[in-house]
Amino acid sequence: MDRETQRQAEEWNRRRWDEVARVHVGAYREVELLRTGQEVLDEIELREVGDVLGKRLLHLQGHIGTDTLAWARHGAIVTGVDFSEESIKSAEALRDELGLEARFIRSNVYDLPDVLSEVFDVVYTSRGVLCWLRDLTAWAGIIARFLAPGGIFYLMESHPILNALEERPTGELAFIHPYFHRPEPVRGEAGGPDYADPTHPLQHPSHE
Numbered sequence: 001m002d003r004e005t006q007r008q009a010e011e012w013n014r015r016r017w018d019e020v021a022r023v024h025v026g027a028y029r030e031v032e033l034l035r036t037g038q039e040v041l042d043e044i045e046l047r048e049v050g051d052v053l054g055k056r057l058l059h060l061q062g063h064i065g066t067d068t069l070a071w072a073r074h075g076a077i078v079t080g081v082d083f084s085e086e087s088i089k090s091a092e093a094l095r096d097e098l099g100l101e102a103r104f105i106r107s108n109v110y111d112l113p114d115v116l117s118e119v120f121d122v123v124y125t126s127r128g129v130l131c132w133l134r135d136l137t138a139w140a141g142i143i144a145r146f147l148a149p150g151g152i153f154y155l156m157e158s159h160p161i162l163n164a165l166e167e168r169p170t171g172e173l174a175f176i177h178p179y180f181h182r183p184e185p186v187r188g189e190a191g192g193p194d195y196a197d198p199t200h201p202l203q204h205p206s207h208e
Helices: 003-027 029-035 043-049 066-073 085-098 109-114 136-146
Strands: 056-059 077-082 103-106 120-125 147-155 165-167 173-175
Touching: 003 029, 003 085, 029 066, 029 085, 043 147, 056 066, 066 077, 066 085, 077 085, 085 103, 109 136, 120 136, 136 147
Parallel strands: 056 077, 056 120, 077 103, 120 147
Antiparallel strands: 165 173
16 A cells, blocks of 8 residues: 555544544543543553553553543553544543643654654553554554653554454354455445444544
8 A cells, every 4th residue: 555545544534533532522431430430441451551650651542531541540640642633632621621630642653753752661552553553563663762661562452353253143253254354454434333322423434
């Protein structure tokens, strides 16, 4: 895929995430958990990342900031990054509502060295991020750039086998979709329901 096609795909994705940011503020269970003082993060993440009190934590591809703010509640000095302007606005509004300390930066992950210079004790990202990346090697280079000596990179992600499975009316799981696909992006058309709010018809296509 040539660079211009990549650029167009990323622009459509940015528009999709701008569109759904406010939808997700109302639809994400994590938002309500934050507002009621409950735990957002998975107990596996908490156990494996360990104590973050006073540590500098960079959250890549953080969307509306729920996980970023959850780490702030655990005492981390957090910076959340996302390429969607509406996602960053939603994250900042949620931060202010909850009275938490957090910095949010709007940037494509590949362009982050242009706007951020420091290093972090923890570089973190979570579910649903890998399918949006056009270059995993370059992405890994970004992580290495921002990771302090002795720091950790933590990723929790779903296994792609889930994309090949679908639940039948009987309740059993079956292999319906191909596990492997061509190197070109997989296009998700507009008009379908949002994953977090099925009542919201998506206005923009996406490319994974």
